[in-house]
Amino acid sequence: QQPVQSPQAVILREGEDAVINCSSSKALYSVHWYRQKHGEAPVFLMILLKGGEQKGHEKISASFNEKKQQSSLYLTASQLSYSGTYFCGTDGSGTYKYIFGTGTRLKVLA
Amino acid sequence: DAEITQSPRHKITETGRQVTLACHQTWNHNNMFWYRQDLGHGLRLIHYSYGVQDTNKGEVSDGYSVSRSNTEDLPLTLESAASSQTSVYFCASSSGGPSGANVLTFGAGSRLTVL
Helix, strand or coil: CCEEEEEEEEEEECCCCCEEEEEEECCCCCCCEEEEECCCCCCEEEHHHHCCCEEEEECCCEEEECCCCCEEEEEEECCCHHHHEEEEEECCCCCCCCEEEEEEEEEEEE | CCCCEEEEEEEECCCCCCEEEEECCCCCEEEEEEEEECCCEEEEEEEECCCCCCCCEECCCCCCCEEECCCCCCCCCCCCCCCHHHHEEEEEECCCCCCCCCCCCCCCCCEEEEE
């Protein structure tokens, strides 16, 4: 079953912050985050392998709560270039069956 | 440079016709995947393969089939196209390293319209 992301869509002004959540009904052993620009393929942002791990990429960071089976993506001081659809992804418990969350559409306005 | 290519990029077909979408990667990756993308559903897994002669069903495999005769290619076949299969299809591959650490590389996508 797909992880559920929230919110489904968000609109920001440049410089504002946003949080995107990813929640799974099954145990998460790792969480990956991807960004997809309109009309393009998804591109890998970051991977979190351990519960409690946090990572950053530019002004984008993420956390992973293994016990709650949740991950959150934090976008700080958003830029126009952050617009796109964000997906969390996971390859499950020791398999390579790679599934994605439902996606969050983010639009940053000038 | 290594790459993953999909063809055709755009296809219009009629209900009931057989359609094959090609995916070719030069990364020498063991794992290959097919997804469909629809608004409100994100990316849904159709089929995946761990290597030559291996194929597995994903979450939405009904009406689709794949075969893996070599490392580079994983064609997706719609046996009898239906309007519900109108979608954007993405092929992806990964190296097959430690589970949990696999990063997917995507093709540019194939937009299929079934009339």
